[in-house]
Ligand SMILES: O=P(O)(O)OC[C@H]1O[C@H](OP(=O)(O)OP(=O)(O)O)[C@H](O)[C@@H]1O
């Protein structure tokens with residue numbers, strides 16, 4: 543009798559990705575972005591363009607840590623492809639559905655490239671995908687900023703437990719977690735170090 547597959551285990555608390563792992567994962571995601579554009583299997587991208595469709599691409603980070611991640615991804619795509627990549631950030635604070643539950647939060651910056659996002663492929667970038675509510679808020683925020691040809695999603699860690707019909711197009715690492723766990727992404731730009739940790743218990 544065929545044995546059933548091992549159930550996915552939740553990681554034990556501790557370090558999930560080291561600094562070197564984070565760099566490797568970001569590089570892999572950059573290659574995937576380039577390949578997806580060049581393959582043109584995505585109607586959102588003009589694969590006939592001489593730059594493999596990359597000039598159509600805008601990486602838009604969701605603060606806090608999605609913003610430096612988007613800049614890193616853009617830098618690596620540029621390093622591998624030779625094509626400069628437009629980057630931006632989108633503040634989702636006022637579009638959150640838990641605004642009244644979470645108390646006052648400072649507004650972050652929304653910065654778009656000069657060429658804007660109309661008619662382009664926007665790839666939203668975030669560090670963690672969990673319920674999907676932050677991405678839902680980002681989609682609403684984008685709607686007020688322009689009309690992209692398509693919007694896709696890149697996340698460093700997908701930890702599951704979606705509460706909305708949202709999935710990522712580019713995932714650095716899938717990490718099955720329990721709801722009681724927390725995934726904490728630390729980046730040099732915001733935290734002084736690159737690492738991904740899994741901790742037990744609710745966030746402080
Ligand atoms: O899929 P979700 O359930 O929305 O969770 C993921 C979001 O949670 C974290 O942000 P957080 O709201 O903690 O703010 P921060 O980025 O400022 O830390 C993380 O950076 C994602 O944006």
Ligand SMILES: O=c1cc[nH]c(=O)[nH]1
Nearest residue numbers: 670672723724725726
């Ligand atoms: O584990 C989680 C859940 C939401 N947001 C995070 O950054 N980590």
